[in-house]
Amino acid sequence: MNPFSFVRANSPKAAIDAVSKGDNSRFIAGGTNLLDLMKNGVMQPEKLVDINNLPLKDIQLSKDKLHIGALALNSTVAADNQVKAQFPLLSQALLAGASQQLRNMATVGGNMMQRTRCSYFYDTAMPCNKRQPGSGCGAIGGVNRMHAIFGASDKCIAVHPSDMCVALVALDATVLVTGPKGERKIPFADFHRLPGDTPEKDNNLGKGELITAVEIPNNPYTKNIYYLKVRDRASYAFALVSVAAALELDGNVIKSARLAMGGVAHKPWRLAAAEQSLIGKTATEENFRVAATVAMENAKAYEHNSFKLQLAPNSIVTALLKATSV
Ligand SMILES: Cc1cc2nc3c(=O)[nH]c(=O)nc-3n(C[C@H](O)[C@H](O)[C@H](O)COP(=O)(O)OP(=O)(O)OC[C@H]3O[C@@H](n4cnc5c(N)ncnc54)[C@H](O)[C@@H]3O)c2cc1C
Known part of the structure; x- marks a missing residue:
């Protein structure tokens, strides 16, 4: 594991400033994916910016939408009575993911940002265009049982591993983001990317941008x-x-x-x-x-x-x- 510095942010602005300074700084939320990647040498951030103190844990149902803060825990969202009653598909998808212990640490923002589970991405002895652009794709001619059947490219055939995100894209969610250039909203379907020639980019989040929430419009899909x-x-x-x-x-x-x-x-x-x-x-x-x-x-x-x-x-x-x- 590489040496890294660690700071704790107390406001979204402080978090964005701290992560924007270095070339290779990362937010850390539950740490259930990022720390594994660091221990395996797949990701080597020089600075971690802990965002757990930010006020982004709220779950609020209003007359037209459900607002879920990016730091709401996967277990909390799945067990929320409003979510279970009005958005049961999201609750079911969350409960299908990982284990109760992991869901007790994993956050909504972290779940969206989790990286592929392609074994060639995790194995630093193997080529992987996602981990090291230009090195090749071990999976295309390798063991590709878990891999994509839609939208792959000749650079990458990895899949996104989240369960929660499958429900969120089905429910037409929107991602709320704030960053060095201000706030913006990204339709969930446009948040993650296809690999194309740049498989190292999993999503369309810009440098220094922080996911603050996900919103789901009210819908009739309760039964x-x-x-x-x-x-x-x-x-x-x-x-x-x-x-x-x-x-x-x-x-x-x-x-x-x-x-x-x-x-x-x-x-x-x-x-x-x-x-x-x-x-x-x-x-x-x-x-x-x-x-x-x-x-x-x-x-x-x-x-x-x-x-x-x-x-x-x-x-x-x-x-x-x-x-x-x-
Ligand atoms: C053994 C195991 C089994 C698992 N099984 C499943 C499964 O079946 N289904 C499933 O869906 N998931 C599964 N997971 C993945 C798990 O859901 C994710 O690890 C978790 O959701 C990540 O959330 P986190 O808060 O811990 O993220 P972290 O590890 O803290 O961060 C992950 C990434 O997100 C970024 N990030 C975090 N928050 C924000 C934010 N607000 N804005 C911008 N960037 C942010 C970080 O910089 C980092 O790059 C499994 C994980 C493990 C270890």
Whole structure:
């Protein structure tokens, strides 16, 4: 582990100033991802700016949206009564992630910023364009069972590992950010990036920018929802494929739908065309299967992950069936 300095910030401005000074400074929240990366030599910040004293832990429901501070803990958000009642998809997705101990430390902002779990990214003896731009991609010709089937590039086929983010992209969340140039809002779908030629950039957060909150507009998805996570073991494993599904039903007719997948792309993967294909249809397995087929257009597998070409559509159908069987 490299030597680093440590400062504790007491205001967002102090945090932004402190992190903007060095070339290689980082905010630290729960530390559950950043410290592992530092111990493995994958990331080597020269300064850590502890943001845990900032007043960013609030969860507030107003008449048009839910506001969640960036330092709200994953466990607190999942257990919040308003979240469970009005945004149960988010609660389910959070509870599918990590373990209770980790969720007790992990923050909303940190979860969004967590880095891929691609084993070539973690193994500093292997090439990885994300860790070291220009070094190559070990996964493309290597063991790529966990890797992307959508939106990958010839530089990187890693996937984003978050569960929470899959629900947030499905629910049309917005990311609130403050930084050296002031405040801005980023639609959740535009927050994370596809790898393209710059896989070292996971997201569109600028230098020195701090996530302050996430907001979710109120929605009708309180009943017919399901977060399905398919993984190698029942706990403590990242998704091979996950699906966030939410339906607004009028009797058995679908008024609106939200669908997103995790474990399949460099960013949480919204399935807009599949959502559209469901509107006005009856909630039947046959129609869910059509939507799943639409969702899989442009999917591309690598040597060891072609099973995802079947697992992903089957998971979409299962998640939709679960969402309608409540
Ligand atoms: C064994 C294990 C299993 C796990 N399983 C899962 C799983 O199944 N599903 C899942 O979704 N996650 C899983 N995780 C990941 C876990 O959810 C993340 O490590 C956690 O959410 C990160 O939050 P943190 O507050 O600890 O972030 P930190 O480790 O403190 O920070 C992570 C990154 O976020 C940046 N950051 C933090 N807060 C902000 C902010 N407000 N603004 C800007 N940048 C910020 C930091 O600079 C750093 O780069 C697992 C982790 C472990 C160790």
